[in-house]
Amino acid sequence: MRIGIPKETKFEEKRIALAPAGVDSLVRAGHTVYVQKGAGLGSNFTDEDYKHMGAQVVYSAEEVFQRSECIAKVARLTPDECLMLQENQIIFSFLHLSVSEKKVLNLLLEKKITAISYELIENDGDLPILHCMSEIAGQMAVIQGARYLESTNEDSRGVLIGGLTGVAPAAVVILGAGVVGYQAAKTALGMGAQVIVLDKDLIRLRKIEENLSNVTTVVANPSTIARGVKFADMLIGAVLIRGEKTPHLVTDEQVRTMKQGAVIVDVSIDQGGCIETSRPTSISDPVFRMHGVFHCCIPNLPALVSRTASYGLTNSSIEYIHQVADKGLQRGVLDVPGLAKGVCTHNGYCSNEIIASTFDVEYKRIHFFSNN
Secondary structure (H helix, E strand, C coil), X not given: CXXXXXXXXXXXXXXXXXXXXXXXXXXXXXXXXXEECCCCHHHCCCHHHHHHCCCEEEXXXXXXXXXXXXXXXXXXXXXXXXXXXXXXXXXXXXXXXXXCCHHHHHHHHHCCCXXXXXXXXXXXXXXXXXXXXXXXXXXXXXXXXXXXXXXXXXXXXXXXCCCECCECCCEXXXXXCCHHHHHHHHHHHHCCCEEEEEECCHHHHHHHHHHCCCEEEEECCHHHHHHHHHHCCEEEEXXXXXXXCCCCCECHHHHHCCCCCCEEEEHHHHHCCCECCCCCCCCCCCEEEECCEEEECCCCHHHHHHHHHHHHHHHHHHHHHHHHHHHCHHHHHHHCXXXXXXXXXXXXXXXXXHHHHHHCCCECXXXXXXXC
């Protein structure tokens, strides 16, 4: 199969879909890999690194798209990238279609693209590719938030996250006890913070209590969330509903009750955000203030550690790319049911019921027939 890796065009997206080791794996299996010139530089991978592994370096995104049967990306598709897609191509990416523009979905349908969303691929109930990025995002959320508690920022609280003898540490309140929440709690606890995790899932809360000492767990409901928000020096939004836009669990009025100079890090922003006052920020302009509270809402937090993230993405995605490249789409999806759950569009129809409902388009369940 001919596989293309274009340079990411999203603002400040420094990750690349496959590290050189991933390209090497595909080339050794007999596939042809096209990498756009300079695509790996944001992760400190040179064109020579890719050539050494057998990739063909090409000079434009148009050439990558035109010569490839399958495209591997990181960030969601832009309308301009959709226009470069060739009919019946396969694409792997963090598509986040439920919060994308409808014209992106329409173009995927018109061109009969098989769009496979990394964040929806499952394995035994887990989301293995999203899991990897969530591990990074959880750690980075605390690191970023701690920066804005420091007095180098005007009107900040000037609080050391771990406190010191005789002085209380910062209170870090985390909404959500999934992968992001777990990693955020682990990181904040390691820095000496007072950590409180809220979730409505008792099994997740129990897992945190069993694995992390000195973390307070609380069942999430409107009352406990309101109290936690008011108490927090740092509030981390770590809520995920698979394939759907994240609901606002923290209201504008609740944000107004927070301490002056407190920090919100809304990791859920890539799915719309779980805090009403959130809006996307960027790596170069990471925060804004509203109601006296710093808001850090970077949708691509893992891009802050792009090399680590690119290795992690390669490690978690390469088996699924191989599945399709080695066996073909039909056989690959039949053999791995969890891969089918990542297929959002195929052959001109929407194969994800939530996305179809969001954009009021026809839903058709993906169905391949075995040749055996």
